[in-house]
């Protein structure tokens with residue numbers, strides 16, 4: 001490689017990263033118009049559509065028999081996953097939230113679980129279901145504090161089957177690159193978790209659309225472990 005290219009390439013990469021981060025902040029901060037104003041089939045989903053597209057690709061590739069989601073809210077993301085499962089003809093969704101809402105969508109593939117994602121009775125229920133299913137995929141989207149997400153990561157990691165994904169959502173918080181005052185959040189939990197578990201690694205390919213609310217959050221469990 002020429003000296004000029006050696007210098008130019010990192011500069012171009014940094015410029016591109018800065019542009020992506022600027023758009024990320026614009027999209028995130030305009031939440032009333034963007035991610036808090038996003039519906040799937042009429043149901044609110046707090047999501048960036050580029051991430052939802054990745055979820056569709058992951059579900060289509062892995063074909064999980066069970067998808068566990070922590071953090072249901074209105075049920076839009078659970079309904080999205082159920083719709084993808086309908087299209088491929090397999091999969092059920094267990095979605096967990098401390099809050100009960102009567103207006104969530106009803107769907108044969110969705111089971112709503114009431115309770116904290118880290119409560120022993122919730123984990124027992126999830127593990128009982130997961131023991132009978134393979135592949136299993138997990139999405140973490142509940143309380144975004146570092147300590148809670150790390151507790152979830154430790155509790156749900158073994159539920160994820162080899163070759164499948166543990167998706168840690170909203171790793172963009174705490175300055176990565178949004179909400180710099182948030183405090184330790186999902187990204188810090190991912191760093192601590194990856195230092196403990198060698199069988200999980202960030203799958204950077206899932207960040208191909210540049211904008212993701214889950215940077216370093218698509219964790220793939222190695223096959224054959």
Ligand SMILES: C[S@@+](CC[C@H](N)C(=O)[O-])C[C@H]1O[C@@H](n2cnc3c(N)ncnc32)[C@H](O)[C@@H]1O
Nearest residue numbers: 045046071072073077097098116117141142143
């Ligand atoms: C960001 S919202 C989930 C959004 C939803 N997945 C979507 O995309 O539309 C976070 C949800 O996590 C729930 N939550 C907070 N702490 C929780 C916990 N310890 N266990 C389970 N759910 C929790 C909240 O009640 C809230 O509904």
